[in-house]
Amino acid sequence: MISDKSIQERHFPTTTCFGCGPANPSGMHVRSYRADDDTVVGSFTPGPDHGNGLGLVHGGVISTVLDCHSGAVVFQAAIDRGWFSEHSMVAPFVTAGFDVSFLRPTPLGPSLDLWAHIEQLTEQQVITNAELRFDGKTRVSMRSIWKRLNPR
Template sequence: MKNPCLQERYAPHNACFGCGPANEKGLRIRSFAQGERVVADWQPEPYHEAFPGVLNGGIIGSLLDCHMNWTAAWHLMQSQDLEKPPCTVTMEYAVKLRRPTPSDGPLHLEAWVTDTDERGIVSVEAELAAGGEVCDRATGKFVAVKPGHPAYHRW
């Protein structure tokens, strides 16, 4: 596979709706580490719309949530010198829909870590842009799960 994204490289069997390569009906975002940021480009389809020409808010939330989650996992992997990213889950996230997000062209996601606390909780910020204009912003907190959690080893 040429230039695999984080999801394809580390979680090829993941069935998550937003980021799982194994979910045929999912969004299948493809996140790539670029220095201190994680980026992704994604193309909406008409069935992702809230109304003609505008992306559904729930889809926007899923894109930002999954992309920030992978940003946190990548950060923990790099900062702890791990061979693969730990399985992380969302503790909380918030999305600000700043303007209608068009669905007629590619969208660009960018996320970056703003903090990691003593408990290993990773804070992330992200933006979703269309045509070079930021449409949506998000913040979130993510944590690696331990044995016994339903998401442990899901990747």
């Protein structure tokens, strides 16, 4: 069952991340909701300033949206397993890299569906798969590698 509050709003209400930080007044406010233990869903409605000048969503904006949405499933899994407390000031994992495939143009304006799922999970590394969908079709897919942050 989907909660009223997103993962970002429940666990990270003071975060100022440009993509998903609830406390960033200029951010994109990506919101992710648990679908099951290893999957999150959400939506994003791109505004006029998210475009590429040709009526489509800019690829960098899409990459940011999917990176943040993937982070939600990673952070939720880390919290569920006791690897991280949302009250900590240090993120449990950081993006180590991602591969994005732009499969179809993504229209600027309508609400876009987001999906992310954990492919592989260890205490040191998480691999996720994410998709941005519109009109029943996957427009963009992303495979991300997240590494455990070990502050020095």
